[in-house]
Amino acid sequence: MNGLPSKLDRTAVMWIGLAVFAAFCFALRGELRWLSDYPGTLVIPLAAWLNVVMTWFVSTFQFIFRGISAVMDVPMAAIQAALHWLPWPATMAVFTALAFRAGGWKLALFTFLSMTYMLVTGYWFESMNTLALVGVSVPLSIAIGFGLGVLSFRSDTARKIVDPMLDLMQTVPAFAYLIPILLLFGFGPVVGLIASAIYAAPPMVRNTILGLERVPPEIRESGQMSGCTNRQTFWLVQLPTAMPQIMVGVNQSIMAALSMVIIAAIIGGFGDIGWEVLSTMRKAQFGQSLLAGIVIAILAMIMDRVSRGLTDLERNLAYSQLPPKQRHGHWIVAGIVAVAAILLAQVFPELKVFPDEWIFHHAVSLWLNAGIDEIVRNYSAVLDGIKNSANFFVLLPLRIGLIKAVYPKFWGFAMTPEIAALYWGAAILLLGYCVWKGKKSLAIVIGIATPILFWGLNGTPWPVFIALVGLTAYLAGGWKVCAFAVASLVFMLVNDLWEETMRSVYLCGAAVFLCFVIGGSLGVWAAHSDRVSAILRPVNDTLQTMPQFVILIPVLMFFAVGEFSALLAVILYAVVPPIRYVEHGLRNVPAHVVEAAKQIGCTPRQILFEVKLPLALPVIMLGLNQTIMYGLAMLVIAALVGTKGLGQAVYLALGKADTGMGLVAGLSIALVAMTADRTIQAWSNRKRKALGL
Amino acid sequence: MSDSTGGAPDSRPVKLSCRNIWKVYGNDPAQFFDKGDGKVGDPDAHTARIRDEGHIVAAGDVSFDVHAGEIFIIMGLSGSGKSTMVRCLSRLVEPTAGEVLLDGENLLTASEKELIEIRRHKMGMVFQNFGLLPHQTVLQNVAFPLKVQGVGLAEREAKAREMISLVGLDGRENAFPRQLSGGQQQRVGIARSLCVDPEMWFLDEPFSALDPLIRRQMQDEFVRLQTMLHKTIVFITHDFLEALKLGDRICIMKDGRVVQIGTPSELVLNPADDYVAEFTEDVPLVRVIRVRDVMEPITGDAPGDGSSVSPDMCLEEILPAFAGTDRPLVVRDGDGKAVGRVTPAGVVKSLAAGEKRQGAAQGAA
């Protein structure tokens, strides 16, 4: 009775259904224009409506925000004034002592040398401005984050509001909410301050909640049984127990604040170090932007290490048990140096303002500019070769499809009907072979890749794409995830952002794919070699602490503005998660399973592909998730160096202070991120359960 | 369920009493109880009904009395509701219905403030995973209950030091919990729970997280402390041998319900059902049967010869006395009055009878 072969289960039927639907759409898209171009008459002017609301809101409530802005300006101006008034040797002494306290003489030396670098490159003034911004925004966001964290820990209602807010804040690019902030708070450094305080709060909220939730119930109960009142239970028992986790939040907040201060320079630019990098980058003065970029990089590293050192409980414990002489020695020395510097500065102005003659910024940057030019010129053949191959063989086919991308100049042949037939024939043969051999996943991948590579993402009708994403989401996580995915895509469609979305998806997809190829291989290598792992770890750490902005500089230097540069920047930033997760996943495969495989007689290769990788897959998929998040985040920054896509839409909106467009495009990015996130998480959880992990 | 207190009834006053305690988890547990006292006609049927409606009955109609100075043990498999019960007694968990009387006063109607006062002065608790504050030293941890009461630093540290040396941790006052072994951490937990001189002492599987050797050590330590302190104790365990060694009476729970309450020998010799029998099946009878269970009462004057034993000793302890002799032992109570005698034949007879009964129970199980 059963006419279908037994292999055709429900999933297979769905895929075949999709294939039929896709074939139908591809075939008819010539006649039915709306299949490839969503009709403009059906576009919902959400952005315009938002702008109306925003205009009303701004005109009504602006005075409040301007007031806040004025209030915030006071502490910032004060800190700024103090930092500029202090003679540089005094500032150096204080920060070096702080670094010593946080991380011993190594960190102190590093800090000292870094600050010397800021002096001699002439970025002292800008660095102090940046420090002042961070100095005000960090306490602010820690206070906000801690308050919200505690509130949502204690009240379910608050939790229900805060949770989705955090999800959005983490995925909506900062540029998008810079616009309303800008309109409400006005231009100037305070905007950067507020933006960074908002941007840096979520990690603090998350870690506060996490820390409090992870306090073992027994510890709370032991407090209650000791006779604590509610308040005592919270302040004396739960909070201190949660402290290590909350401190992780503090560190993350600091790093986020710094990276946002840099980004905010784009709008608030007022002679801080971010502005310096941006403006030199725009003028293609890569020597200067490299010098300034290094300042950001070392600022990030110092802040990271110092904040971690200062909040390390173990370390603080050991420190508090030292004799007073060792505990206060470095502070006393720093104090003496500082006072001496302040006094001497009255006589020697060189101590107050680092004299221009001592700065070799100009010479160095000229030399660097020349050097970079030299390299670019000498190796232009190689550099162009890399760039062009990537463009013509990877990016273009993905975007506009082989049908348009293949032409004789680069490929050596044209896309004649014969070659097209060859392409399809080979693909169908391969597909048939996979089905025959039962390699389902591979068959699906080939089935999806073949038409998309042929017509490009641009040439793929939107119903096909939505159906593909919807089906994937359904298979991974059921109806709810599917509904979310489809609704997200429809949101972009009706807001007339389809093309931009596809651009972002394609660039991000290509970057993620390459990240996984590169990072995955490195991760596998690192999982099998302690030496490689030891070498990669600091590299990864550095790449992760780097504000995204800085990564653009070397890329631009060698490859100029363009899509390839954006791709490269995204890869540089997003390659870290695959390395980490693949290594972690492989290293944590249960030892007894590997032993059993060895005992059976598997070769190392077989152990990797048959045992370790399948078992590590759920973890690796979480890495994929992270990679996508990182990729999208960087994509927005990369909009600065010329990409077309959602990031660019946000960035353009920022330039025009178009709140509606900025929010809609920003939300679209967030929805792409959340769709990917939900689908992958659901899949990974299911897989993990199936593996009994 | 059978509550056979058997033997000599406990003459000590009741310290803690719980009456028809219910703890139901779920969307709307209150709907199952019209009155707060937890008295229902047929508890078994009521439990079944609650479960049918998708709620969890963590404790169902639990009632028992704990006498002053008694060690009352609650036993049962994982998930049987032991922790829930002990937390209901201290109101760390709010019972859905029922009454808990401490010194005759209902704990469940006490206000938040009164409850805190009761916990500050009358109760101490020891936790399975110790529940120590990771950011405080041993000394600070032990002194913590006094600190929250507002006792001055010098006074509370003096008291804490006293407790620390009571549990044998002198010299580790300034260590942090993570620097101590499991056994040492639990000593800290014990010292902390004793710091306010509580009358009621709750211990929730205090030794389960320790390895067997340390566990034995801690049990001996516990016995030593109790002979000095005479607390009223509710002790949770899932180890019958531990219950046997430490407890006066044992309450066996299953799926939130009490199956049997009784002395160790009652549970071994008269298990209420297979569940109880299974718990007790590996127990050596010589550790369970006490002198009072096998002695023949004597009338008239005590014979002058033969060594004397106390009625509370278990057979394991008196067996060596029979080596090389078959003369009976004289049983004397606390005042030295002769109350009975034990003959080797009597011992063998009762062991044989016990073995048969235990065998029968196992056969049924």
Ligand SMILES: Nc1ncnc2c1ncn2[C@@H]1O[C@H](COP(=O)(O)OP(=O)(O)OP(=O)(O)O)[C@@H](O)[C@H]1O
């Ligand atoms: N907060 C809660 N919400 C829902 N169910 C709970 C809750 N706390 C306990 N339970 C359920 O109540 C039952 C009894 O739990 P309890 O912790 O008292 O068991 P236990 O006998 O102490 O077990 P163990 O030996 O594992 O400690 C269990 O089925 C448990 O799942």
Ligand SMILES: [Mg+2]
């Ligand atoms: Mg328990």
